[in-house]
Amino acid sequence: MERTEAHRPEAGGVLGKAQAILEAFAPDDQHLSLSEIARRSGLAKATAHRLAQELLGWGVLERRGVEYGLGLRLFELGQRVPRQRILRDVARPYMQDLYQATHETIHLSIPDGREVLYLEKVFGHGQVAWPSRVAGRMPLHGPATGKVFLAFGPQSLLEEVLAEPLERLTPYTVSTPSALRREVSRVREQGFVVEREQARVGYVSVAVPLHGATGPVMAALSITAPVGRAKEAEHVALLQAASRRFGLSIGAAQQGR
Incomplete structure (x- = not known):
């Protein structure tokens, strides 16, 4: 069984909330609805929606219809470490x-x-x-x-x-x-x-x-x-x-x- 462990900035800050959205995706998840992202991240749906739009703009999220997935920008950044x-x-x-x-x-x-x-x-x-x-x-x-x-x-x-x-x-x-x-x-x-x-x-x-x-x-x-x-x-x-x-x-x- 694989494990994931959160290493999250201050939960009340913008970075902590953005990380909560990204970490809402499990390894086998392709796309999630906004409601599911809000539920898993513990954020209000309006907050999740606002931050998701910003993450879409940065390319770290992608959208397929009404659902969201992790974007290629995350992969690109990871290759730079x-x-x-x-x-x-x-x-x-x-x-x-x-x-x-x-x-x-x-x-x-x-x-x-x-x-x-x-x-x-x-x-x-x-x-x-x-x-x-x-x-x-x-x-x-x-x-x-x-x-x-x-x-x-x-x-x-x-x-x-x-x-x-x-x-x-x-x-x-x-x-x-x-x-x-x-x-x-x-x-x-x-x-x-x-x-x-x-x-x-x-x-x-x-x-x-x-x-x-x-x-x-x-x-x-x-x-x-x-x-x-x-x-x-x-x-x-x-x-x-x-x-x-x-x-x-x-x-x-x-x-x-």
């Missing part, structure tokens, strides 16, 4: 290589607050793929990539996650602080994560950290496969090789900026 663009551009060839070697779903993820944000995904046509999406989210304690950030990110991030209830995404999700600490400690020793059905029943994910030229973890790269097809040792070796090559490439890309 330097960190995400460089990460994706450098990592994608290695993701393609991993897919060709495994024919399984490959994810590139970054941390955002207490969640994993999926930055890129490679999978095959007709493949029953891990049901994630680019720009989708999951809590850090569930998926393999999230455990990468808990193990190799700042200690304060782990403590922040442990301070909150650990939601069970599946019957196998680690959901107690002591168990999560043990798992994170094991990941630090191994240098990789093997996560079995903790994020979704029936799937195994293997993940490794991607480091920049200066050392800190920048992102996580993973291979996700159905339980019956998972080749954990092989996937670990492939990911570790890709991680080493990524480190060299990202250093060159950053120097060339």
Whole structure:
């Protein structure tokens, strides 16, 4: 199950209200009526209508008949974020290589607050793929990539996650602080994560950290496969090789900026 978490400016301000409108759209929504936008955002219909007209003018909303959808301007702006663009551009060839070697779903993820944000995904046509999406989210304690950030990110991030209830995404999700600490400690020793059905029943994910030229973890790269097809040792070796090559490439890309 994917998650979304609001990071909203002051709710009473114009920016907070505009963000409430944009975040009213769920990942599978194509278009919404004005009434539904007002209901989900908690805004008065007249306020939602006024702000929607401004957002239409900026191109971040589009209109089809009497309904509204997210506009291409949001996509264009997203492509300008330097960190995400460089990460994706450098990592994608290695993701393609991993897919060709495994024919399984490959994810590139970054941390955002207490969640994993999926930055890129490679999978095959007709493949029953891990049901994630680019720009989708999951809590850090569930998926393999999230455990990468808990193990190799700042200690304060782990403590922040442990301070909150650990939601069970599946019957196998680690959901107690002591168990999560043990798992994170094991990941630090191994240098990789093997996560079995903790994020979704029936799937195994293997993940490794991607480091920049200066050392800190920048992102996580993973291979996700159905339980019956998972080749954990092989996937670990492939990911570790890709991680080493990524480190060299990202250093060159950053120097060339």
